[in-house]
Amino acid sequence: MNVQSIRGTHDILPGSVELWQTIEQNARELFRLYGYAEIRTPVLEETELFARSIGVETDIVQKEMYTLEDSKGKSITLRPEGTAPVVRSYIEHNLYANSQVTKLFYLGPMFRHERPQKGRYRQFHQIGAEVLGSDNPAVEAEVLHMLDRFLRGLGLSDFRLLVNSVGCQVCRPGYVALLREALRGRASELCAECQRRTETNPLRVLDCKTPECQPIINQLPSILDHLCQECRVHFDRFLEYLALQGIASETTPRLVRGLDYYLRTTFEIISDRLGPTQNALLGGGRYDGLSELIGGPPTKGFGFALGMERFVLLLSGRSELQAPYKAPAPELFLGYMGEPELQAALALAAGLRASGIFAYIDFEARSIKAQMRQANRMESKFTCVIGENELTTGAFHIKRMADGRQETVSKEEIVPYILKARETYGSAG
Numbered sequence: 001m002n003v004q005s006i007r008g009t010h011d012i013l014p015g016s017v018e019l020w021q022t023i024e025q026n027a028r029e030l031f032r033l034y035g036y037a038e039i040r041t042p043v044l045e046e047t048e049l050f051a052r053s054i055g056v057e058t059d060i061v062q063k064e065m066y067t068l069e070d071s072k073g074k075s076i077t078l079r080p081e082g083t084a085p086v087v088r089s090y091i092e093h094n095l096y097a098n099s100q101v102t103k104l105f106y107l108g109p110m111f112r113h114e115r116p117q118k119g120r121y122r123q124f125h126q127i128g129a130e131v132l133g134s135d136n137p138a139v140e141a142e143v144l145h146m147l148d149r150f151l152r153g154l155g156l157s158d159f160r161l162l163v164n165s166v167g168c169q170v171c172r173p174g175y176v177a178l179l180r181e182a183l184r185g186r187a188s189e190l191c192a193e194c195q196r197r198t199e200t201n202p203l204r205v206l207d208c209k210t211p212e213c214q215p216i217i218n219q220l221p222s223i224l225d226h227l228c229q230e231c232r233v234h235f236d237r238f239l240e241y242l243a244l245q246g247i248a249s250e251t252t253p254r255l256v257r258g259l260d261y262y263l264r265t266t267f268e269i270i271s272d273r274l275g276p277t278q279n280a281l282l283g284g285g286r287y288d289g290l291s292e293l294i295g296g297p298p299t300k301g302f303g304f305a306l307g308m309e310r311f312v313l314l315l316s317g318r319s320e321l322q323a324p325y326k327a328p329a330p331e332l333f334l335g336y337m338g339e340p341e342l343q344a345a346l347a348l349a350a351g352l353r354a355s356g357i358f359a360y361i362d363f364e365a366r367s368i369k370a371q372m373r374q375a376n377r378m379e380s381k382f383t384c385v386i387g388e389n390e391l392t393t394g395a396f397h398i399k400r401m402a403d404g405r406q407e408t409v410s411k412e413e414i415v416p417y418i419l420k421a422r423e424t425y426g427s428a429g
């Protein structure tokens, strides 16, 4: 039996990886303009971190974490998300001592043991950002402005921003009690999962996709009618700031997120092209109090995470993550007759590369003919064959592969010749 990649994981091959690099580069450049610095946290964390922050009653903690015991019996978990690790790191390294507001972004793999399907993987990648130390709704609108620019900058425009407020410790318990009561009255009509959630985490019922639950969910009380005064003002100001920046949003009282640390503002950006169920390209919200839950000082927090695989899917229109592999095209393919010529080619290639030119030598092909076949296959821009003659006369014949035109130059002229020719075919590769 062949050893294959694990179900729900995937390779990102050359041909696909370039789009990933473009997305990542755009994120780095744009996020910098908003004051974010990059942070990299470990892939492994203590299980307790996620249990306390994401919440023991969530799907993630209940059934999706890759948890193992280390040799000392300590329970450790492959991170299912990035917010809790960032806040843990913020506390551990006193990042709050630097300035009142700390803005951090991250990119990397996350792990959730979910049933794999289009847009849903067991190892997936997120780009996320967190603002720590501000409870200002203007910061939230600024994050959404950054996201709007990020998505549009990469050519995406068919997305919708859904926003909601999930209240706070003051107003949410009353709403949850109301919800539970309403749900208990119709328990027999709910799916089994929602019957369970009615008791454990009634807010999650709002997120259920089962058709039989929809008529009941549509009649449930709306959280937006039960916000306390402070949450109401916060949400209204957030909406005002969004509108001021020209960002369209849809207030969606049913939008509850799968992590317990949220309070007040929550949001998702969805695209219908991702399909009916896994339609969230990114999600986030406010999580004041998360720091305290894991032993840190009182800290306000707001952030988001975007699913890279889903973004790639939307940008490339491809459901598969792999494009056929194609070796990059050299600028100058150096052919050689025998050993002395190979040694000369090595020295030449070193000089070309030092000048930023992609030079290629085929070490496997034995004949010049076979080397030229390879140059053709790789779609090299130019070739230069080094024979005894070239070494004695110092005159090198450079052939343009597109039309077979050949020019003779000295060794010193090769680099300027290629650099000049580059103007006609664009940059390297």
Ligand code: HAM
Pocket: 080, 081, 082, 083, 084, 112, 114, 119, 120, 121, 122, 124, 125, 126, 128, 129, 130, 257, 258, 259, 280, 281, 282, 283, 284, 285, 286, 287, 302, 303, 304, 305, 306, 307, 308, 309, 310
């Ligand atoms: P989340 O909604 O769990 O939030 O995940 C954010 C995004 O990650 C989703 O919208 C989706 O695009 C992607 N994603 C999640 N699970 C999978 C999966 N199994 N396969 C592929 N993509 C997936 C969070 O993770 C929060 N930490 C976001 C946040 C940051 N809130 C505040 N700050």
